[in-house]
Amino acid sequence: KIFTESVGFVTSYEITDEKPDSESGYEVTVQAVVSREPISDLDKLKLVVEYLLAEPRVAILVEGDVGGEEMSSGRSEIIAGQIAVSLQKAGFSVVDAKLIEEKKKEFADSMDKEDAARLGSLLDANVIVKCKINAAITDRVEEIDGVKLNFPNLTATATGAFQIIHSETADVLSVFCHRDLPAGSNKGHGTTDDAAIGQALDKFIDAAANKLAWELASKLGGPVKLWVVLDKVTLEQAEGFEQQL
Numbered sequence: 107k108i109f110t111e112s113v114g115f116v117t118s119y120e121i122t123d124e125k126p127d128s129e130s131g132y133e134v135t136v137q138a139v140v141s142r143e144p145i146s147d148l149d150k151l152k153l154v155v156e157y158l159l160a161e162p163r164v165a166i167l168v169e170g171d172v173g174g175e176e177m178s179s180g181r182s183e184i185i186a187g188q189i190a191v192s193l194q195k196a197g198f199s200v201v202d203a204k205l206i207e208e209k210k211k212e213f214a215d216s217m218d219k220e221d222a223a224r225l226g227s228l229l230d231a232n233v234i235v236k237c238k239i240n241a242a243i244t245d246r247v248e249e250i251d252g253v254k255l256n257f258p259n260l261t262a263t264a265t266g267a268f269q270i271i272h273s274e275t276a277d278v279l280s281v282f283c284h285r286d287l288p289a290g291s292n293k294g295h296g297t298t299d300d301a302a303i304g305q306a307l308d309k310f311i312d313a314a315a316n317k318l319a320w321e322l323a324s325k326l327g328g329p330v331k332l333w334v335v336l337d338k339v340t341l342e343q344a345e346g347f348e349q350q351l
Contacts, residue, residue: 114140162326165201165231170239173303179207185311192315201229219271226273239266241303262302264292264310279325287313
């Protein structure tokens with residue numbers, strides 16, 4: 107949301123005259139260069155740009171499996187913390203992960219959307235985000251052309267689904283999964299299981315958190331308007347960009 111806008115932008119100016127004026131107090135005359143071309147660098151213009159039109163309080167509930175074992179509470183707190191940092195940068199208020207783990211003990215292990223909504227209400231959150239995340243080794247290369255490698259080349263894949271649940275109504279506002287994220291954003295590589303899985307989780311969580319911020323803003327805020335200027339591209343490239351966006 108752009109709060110300050112102008113039909114033109116002063117790109118440079120020079121003061122040519124200054125004098126007291128009885129009517130307005132003081133008069134300054136400048137010779138200025140005014141551009142009416144769109145300027146993409148809004149930071150330079152000191153304009154305030156936001157896409158979040160509401161300030162909901164969000165609780166993040168993380169569970170799943172890592173390397174074939176149930177995710178520990180310590181790991182889930184870390185992942186919830188990573189997601190929280192991204193959401194806080196986007197302007198959301200996020201419930202502390204330790205408080206969520208404490209309150210979660212009052213519910214059954216298999217929590218449905220009604221339970222999740224009640225947990226959200228207990229945490230004084232407008233919405234609760236249920237994250238089901240799994241990560242495992244999906245490819246292991248130990249030799250190439252018959253030559254055994256000193257260290258195996260491991261590939262890990264993180265998958266998961268996210269639900270945004272309204273705490274007051276228990277309505278599911280949005281659902282998305284790893285298939286809705288950019289290609290390759292859930293793959294990790296390394297020479298040990300932990301390294302490969304850790305990289306896959308980090309990349310997946312980063313991409314999912316960005317998607318989550320937009321989903322929350324669009325469901326709980328107003329419409330998101332974007333003005334994109336493409337320079338030196340063909341019509342085909344512009345149409346392809348629009349489809350991807």
